[in-house]
Amino acid sequence: MAETGVIILAHGSSKGQNVSEIMTRVCHSVKARIGTGAKVIWAALQFNHPSLAEAVDACVEEGVRRVVIMPYFLFEGMHITHDIPAIIDDIRRKNAAVEIIVTRSLGYEESLTDLVTKRLYEAAPELLPQFGAPEMADNPCNIESLSMDIIEDLLSPLDCSYEERQVIKRIVHASGDPQIAHLVRFSPSAISSGLDAIAKGSPIFTDVSMVAVGINSYLAKQSSCSIFCALTEAGGQKTIEEAEITRASAAMRYLGKRVNGSIVAIGNAPTALLALLDLIDNRKISPALVIGMPVGFVQAKESKDELMKRDIPYITIEGIRGGSAMAAATVNTLLKLACGKERVAQLPTY
Secondary structure, three states: OOOEEEEEEEOOOOOOOOHHHHHHHHHHHHHHHHOOOEEEEEEEOOOOOOEHHHHHHHHHHOOOOEEEEEEOOOOOOHHHHHHHHHHHHHHHHHOOOOEEEEOOOOOOOHHHHHHHHHHHHHHOHHHOHHHOOOOOOOOHHHHHHHHHHHHHHHOOOOOOOHHHHHHHHHHHHHHOOHHHHHHEEEOOOHHHHHHHHHHOOOOEEEOOHHHHHHOOHHHHHHOOOOEEEHHHHHOOOHHHHHHOOOHHHHHHHHHHHHHOOOEEEEOOOHHHHHHHHHHHHHOOOOOOEEEEOOOOOOOHHHHHHHHHHOOOOEEEEOOOOOOHHHHHHHHHHHHHHHHOOOOHHHOOOO
């Protein structure tokens, strides 16, 4: 039984206009991001069903005792300041034992600006030529430079340092998604700890080979940083099967004290990140920096939430998104910053 009900409150439409289809997709997307501990449904202020009162009743019938209502509205007009509060007052009188929480409306968010830009391009591509198909560029340096210029134009001012912005830009480049910029999280000492580790020639450990091969070996060699994949280091030893845990988890445990003072980049397996956190908590392992970017719907979000609770240097991406390419891109940015290189693409990538 869900402990919390989440209701996405739309305006509704007198002509139908596929309101149910769109709002159902919104709910599914929200549900995927916040996990399994909540019931997520939609309601309409007008014209459509379920109404807000009906949606609250549906939650209460399932034993929910806390309901979070998110008004899916852009502006705080009469609906937000008058109509919805009046309906909620009636709901509270009817359901005194239920806690009702109302979030802010959509308002201004940079991700919405990204969507506006996308819609403009769909309607009139000539307004945004940088998103179109420019003349063929064969030189990798030109391609990278153009990509970074486009990303710079897409990104809004971010509350971060220059170095953090460079990491964010590379993650956006690796993911092809400007909206992910707002999900990247840094601990206060993440950049300095990572750069210090590279300056010392500390090893770089990854959870899977896809992250390892994505790291620029030329830059790593320039910094005297060896690259190791946990799965390769652990091999296929029988203890992994006997432990009845994932290979990634067993491989991370196998590394043990070797990760002290190192950079650990996890871009695939949530269980590897959880195993690393267990080493940190119970065996007092102290990596210089954890790049925690596992991807997926099972334990990925939870493992990163746990990472952000720890007093250790980290760079991560909130929620279910992540992946090997983004983890490798983060390491490469730190290597580039440490080496003082302006263009990674100008360097050999072998």
